[in-house]
Amino acid sequence: MEIQDIIVSHDNTRNHLDGVTTAIQKGKITTIIGxxxxxxxxxxxxxxxxxxxxxxxxxxxxxxxxxYKSKEFAKKLAIVYQQNEIPKDLTVEKLVSFGRLPHNTMLKRNQEEDAKAIDWALACTNLLGKRGTDLEALSGGERQRVWIAMALAQQSEILCLDEPTTYLDIYYQIELLELVKTLNEEHGLTIVMVLHDINQAIRYSDHIILMNAGQIVTEGVPRDVITKAVIKEVYGVETIFNEDEQLGLYMVPLGI
Ligand SMILES: Nc1ncnc2c1ncn2[C@@H]1O[C@H](COP(=O)(O)OP(=O)(O)OP(=O)(O)O)[C@@H](O)[C@H]1O
Incomplete structure (x- = not known):
C-alpha cells in the first residue's frame, strides 16, 4: 500500500495528518506508534x-x-477498531459470520466456503468452544478475539488493528500479539496495528512508523527507530535501553 502526501483535517481548523507519506510492506507487521x-x-x-x-x-x-468497490476492498483489507460495543443477544458465531458479508450477494452465497472461513477464524482465535456463547458472557480478552475473528472471516489480505491490546491484562496482551504473529507468519497476512507499548512494538514489528503531531517523525526496523534520543524528543520521557539475549532490545522508562 502506497500512502502519498496525505492531509486530513477533522475540523478544518488544523491538519490532523499533515503530509504523511509512507508505504505498507506486504507480508510484514507494521506498527504505528506515537x-x-x-x-x-x-x-x-x-x-x-x-x-x-x-x-x-x-x-x-x-x-x-x-x-475500489466496497466488497472488493473488503476482500483486501479488514479493520478492528479500538472500542467496540457488544451487540445484545448475539452469539460469537453470529457476529463472526458477519465477516462473510463481502463474499455474498443476494443471488450468490457459498455456504460451504462461509462455514469453512468461520471455522478457520474461530480456530485461529481459539474460540471454537465458545461459538454458541452470547457475546455478553465473554471476558474482555475473549471479546477482543471475537472482533478479530470477524475480521479474519472476511479473509482479507491486510488486517488493521487499532490498539488491540487496550483493556487486556498482560496475559491476554501477549496472547493477542502472539496470534497476530501467527497470522502473519503462518497465514501470510499483512498486519498494520497501532500500539502504545513501545516494548511490544519493538518485539512484534518488522517495521515501526513513529508519528508526532500529524506527521511521521521516523520509520524503519525497530532498533533504528526506537532510540533514547527519539523517545525523549517525541514523548518527553527519559529512558534506558538494554539488550538481553532472551528479550532482545528493550526500553525502561525512567521519568519525565
Ligand atoms: N472526529 C473528529 N473530530 C475532530 N477532531 C478529531 C476527530 N477525530 C480525531 N480528532 C483529533 O485528531 C487528532 C488525532 O486523533 P487520532 O485519534 O488519530 O490520534 P491517536 O494518535 O490515535 O490518539 P490516541 O493515542 O489518543 O488514540 C486528535 O487531536 C483528535 O482530537
Whole structure:
C-alpha cells in the first residue's frame, strides 16, 4: 500500500495528518506508534477508507483506494477498531459470520466456503468452544478475539488493528500479539496495528512508523527507530535501553 502526501483535517481548523507519506510492506507487521492525539487512528482510518483525505492518495496494488468497490476492498483489507460495543443477544458465531458479508450477494452465497472461513477464524482465535456463547458472557480478552475473528472471516489480505491490546491484562496482551504473529507468519497476512507499548512494538514489528503531531517523525526496523534520543524528543520521557539475549532490545522508562 502506497500512502502519498496525505492531509486530513477533522475540523478544518488544523491538519490532523499533515503530509504523511509512507508505504505498507506486504507480508510484514507494521506498527504505528506515537503520543496520544498524534494521528495514529486517523492514519489507519485513511488506509481503511473510513476517512477521505483533503488531499493526497492511497493506493493498493497500484489502484487508488477510491476506485475500489466496497466488497472488493473488503476482500483486501479488514479493520478492528479500538472500542467496540457488544451487540445484545448475539452469539460469537453470529457476529463472526458477519465477516462473510463481502463474499455474498443476494443471488450468490457459498455456504460451504462461509462455514469453512468461520471455522478457520474461530480456530485461529481459539474460540471454537465458545461459538454458541452470547457475546455478553465473554471476558474482555475473549471479546477482543471475537472482533478479530470477524475480521479474519472476511479473509482479507491486510488486517488493521487499532490498539488491540487496550483493556487486556498482560496475559491476554501477549496472547493477542502472539496470534497476530501467527497470522502473519503462518497465514501470510499483512498486519498494520497501532500500539502504545513501545516494548511490544519493538518485539512484534518488522517495521515501526513513529508519528508526532500529524506527521511521521521516523520509520524503519525497530532498533533504528526506537532510540533514547527519539523517545525523549517525541514523548518527553527519559529512558534506558538494554539488550538481553532472551528479550532482545528493550526500553525502561525512567521519568519525565
Ligand atoms: N472526529 C473528529 N473530530 C475532530 N477532531 C478529531 C476527530 N477525530 C480525531 N480528532 C483529533 O485528531 C487528532 C488525532 O486523533 P487520532 O485519534 O488519530 O490520534 P491517536 O494518535 O490515535 O490518539 P490516541 O493515542 O489518543 O488514540 C486528535 O487531536 C483528535 O482530537
Amino acid at each position: 503520543p496520544n492525539g498524534c494521528g495514529k487512528s486517523t492514519l489507519l482510518s485513511v488506509m481503511s477508507r473510513n476517512n477521505m483525505p483533503k488531499s493526497g492518495h492511497v493506493s493498493l496494488e497500484s489502484k487508488d483506494l477510491v476506485h
